Amino acid sequence: MNTLIDLRYHREYRARKGGHGMGKKMHGKNGEDLVIPVPVGTVIRDADTKDVIADLDGNGMEVIAARGGRGGLGNSHFATPVRQAPRFAQPGEPGEEHSLIIELKLLADIGLIGLPNAGKSTLLSAISSARPKIAEYPFTTLRPVLGVVKLEDYRSFVVADIPGLIEGAHRGVGLGFQFLRHVERTSMLLHLIDVSETGQGDPVENFKKINGEIALYNQELVRKPQSVVGTKLDIAGNGEKLDRLEQYCTRNNMDFFPVSAATGAGIKRLLSSVSGKLEAMKGKL
Ligand SMILES: Nc1nc2c(ncn2[C@@H]2O[C@H](COP(=O)(O)OP(=O)(O)OP(=O)(O)O)[C@@H](O)[C@H]2O)c(=O)[nH]1
Ligand SMILES: [Mg+2]
Numbered sequence: 001m002n003t004l005i006d007l008r009y010h011r012e013y014r015a016r017k018g019g020h021g022m023g024k025k026m027h028g029k030n031g032e033d034l035v036i037p038v039p040v041g042t043v044i045r046d047a048d049t050k051d052v053i054a055d056l057d058g059n060g061m062e063v064i065a066a067r068g069g070r071g072g073l074g075n076s077h078f079a080t081p082v083r084q085a086p087r088f089a090q091p092g093e094p095g096e097e098h099s100l101i102i103e104l105k106l107l108a109d110i111g112l113i114g115l116p117n118a119g120k121s122t123l124l125s126a127i128s129s130a131r132p133k134i135a136e137y138p139f140t141t142l143r144p145v146l147g148v149v150k151l152e153d154y155r156s157f158v159v160a161d162i163p164g165l166i167e168g169a170h171r172g173v174g175l176g177f178q179f180l181r182h183v184e185r186t187s188m189l190l191h192l193i194d195v196s197e198t199g200q201g202d203p204v205e206n207f208k209k210i211n212g213e214i215a216l217y218n219q220e221l222v223r224k225p226q227s228v229v230g231t232k233l234d235i236a237g238n239g240e241k242l243d244r245l246e247q248y249c250t251r252n253n254m255d256f257f258p259v260s261a262a263t264g265a266g267i268k269r270l271l272s273s274v275s276g277k278l279e280a281m282k283g284k285l
Contacts, residue, residue: 001039001220003187003281004104015066015095021074031068031095040184040218041106047099055105058181059218065100069093108146108160109278111186113214115206116164117199118192119231119261121145124161126261127271132161139164139174144182151271157278160186165210170217180217187281188225190274195230195245195258197237203230203245225277226254229270233260 013036019029044054044063054063072092079086112120116138124130128147133140145161162182166174183189191210193203200206207228215222228249236242242258249256255273259266 045101066096068095107185109157110159114192122261169213195241196232196235204248230258
């Protein structure tokens with residue numbers, strides 16, 4: 001899941017009751033657990049004390065927010081050789097009831113993903129006042145760097161430059177899991193792909209490689225909104241890679257933005273699209 005939208009329209013959750021016990025020493029059916037799925041990065045607090053009950057910052061984490069009541073015991077449980085049919089029993093107890101505040105704690109609105117050297121840090125430095133280290137070798141960025149992007153209309157959003165992903169990241173290759181954990185805690189992804197003449201490999205294969213890693217790590221993560229950005233447009237040569245990637249995106253119904261962080265080409269269009277999408281998502285929440 002990417003948002004808490006389901007909880008917005010469904011505010012009260014109540015697990016089903018267990019069944020009644022019956023004659024012949026029969027145990028009633030246990031009540032079923034009610035499981036409420038939430039996105040990674042969800043923080044759960046007690047509404048009265050504001051204490052944090054859980055910080056679900058990893059995939060698959062669980063917390064028991066309210067325990068079910070203890071089931072009752074029928075009179076046969078209290079039978080003894082001298083008191084064979086006791087006239088008392090122990091009633092079941094009601095389950096817990098709590099008011100909770102459930103919030104999504106994000107690292108940033110946007111996460112920049114892509115292979116090492118794709119130009120993520122360069123793009124961040126072009127659109128914000130952040131100054132991440134930039135170099136022509138892979139794995140320049142070792143941990144996320146945040147930058148605030150300010151638009152002309154006073155709107156702003158936070159972009160996280162996430163260290164380069166490589167094949168095997170879901171198994172922990174590179175800085176693997178750590179990177180992917182950060183990717184989970186954003187609302188939307190920009191997938192950067194080098195379309196320059198000198199860039200490594202085929203742009204479409206590179207795109208599939210990274211999304212494949214993300215899917216292997218967490219199926220839900222590939223469903224996060226993603227736009228494709230072709231980087232280094234200024235050195236795209238005859239534009240062969242650019243065209244291939246663009247056609248692929250069109251065929252697969254994905255937004256594609258060719259940009260150059262060096263000349264500024266395409267950046268404005270990219271930012272206004274991103275800001276529009278973020279607004280739309282906030283509206284939904
Ligand atoms: N000509 C040109 N070069 C670019 C552009 N964007 C990035 N580069 C160059 O590409 C190289 C890699 O850029 P980075 O921004 O460090 O790449 P990165 O994706 O952050 O790489 P990692 O941190 O290693 O994952 C640097 O030498 C940049 O100068 C661009 O728009 N035009
Ligand atoms: Mg970098």
